[in-house]
Amino acid sequence: MEWLHRNSRRHRPPIPHVSRDIPLVVADVRAEADDVVSLRLVAPDGAPLPAWHPGAHLDVLLPSGRLRQYSLCGDPGDHRSYRIAVRRIADGGGGSREIHDEIRTGGRITARGPRNAFPFVTAPRYLFVAGGIGITPILPMARLAAARGADWRLVHTGRTPESLPFSDELRALDPDRVWIRPDTEYGIPASGADLLEQAPEDAVVYCCGPIPMITAVRLAMPGARASALHWERFSAPPVVDGRPFTVELARTGRVLRVPADRSTLEVIADQVPGTAYSCRQGFCGTCRVRVLSGQVDHRDRVLTDAERGEHMTICVSRASGHLVVDL
DSSP states (O other): OEEEETTEEEOOOOOOOOOOEEEEEEEEEEEEETTEEEEEEEOTTOOOOOOOOTTEEEEEEOTTSOEEEEEBOSOTTOSSEEEEEEEOOTTSSSHHHHHHHHOOTTOEEEEEEEEESSOOOOOSEEEEEEEGGGHHHHHHHHHHHHHTTOEEEEEEEESSGGGOTTHHHHHHHOTTTEEEEEHHHHOSOSSHHHHHTTOOTTOEEEEEEOHHHHHHHHHHGGGSSOOEEEEEESSOOOOOSOOOEEEEETTTTEEEEEOTTSOHHHHHHHHSTTOOOSOSSSSSOTTEEEEEEEEEEOOOSSOOHHHHTTEEETTTOEEEEEEEEOO
């Protein structure tokens, strides 16, 4: 998650790592749209679950050992169950395929969290912009805005009506404030301004979806009526201000060249299949490795200053010159 006030960029502090394991049972699996299923998760004994707020996510440890992050999209007032939704990504890392193909009612998973890297701030006016499965963190925010009596609007974009999950739930909040905008009916948005035109004056904008959509909204912000933009990606961000360097894998002595436009994780994973990773955005800590020598350019939001003395997250952090890691 990142946020923007008009034209100024600011960063939130590192997010504390939550290591508690929560055993969960899959109480229900439901088709929500084309290639999208939701899972309702409960404690094995029916006990209350840790509280959460809109924007929060779970780190989900799947039976295969894969760790993935999924936004909570249910009701924060329901302390007996969590709901997540997952779109099947055929050419992804395998987590979504495992959920769609192997997770069934009665199955068990382990979760960590909840954690919130996309916090919902109190404001009198909002515009919510979601692309496809990006509706998952936005839906609880819209519910809360409506419950508080705020002035809000919501735009949900995607390829077809059938590809957009939770449309009925969104319309039930207030059909006059919700614009379900499939490309087949309205065309692909020409610019971020098309998505921001619904914003009330001085609204706070929350945006979640693919990188091109977020980029378009960011570029359109200076000319919009909105006052602030908060966004969350669900894919790896592009490398910014990257410089090439080399990374040595100490256990094999292999030296790899990391180009300016690729992440350390991408390069290592090409050579070492099974390299652990999850968020690819520097907030979960799954890909942390021990650094044996070299100067690290830390770009994560999870490690403490003390941890950065010995470790790095290879999904976003880089190096100057030559780096040696314990892999």
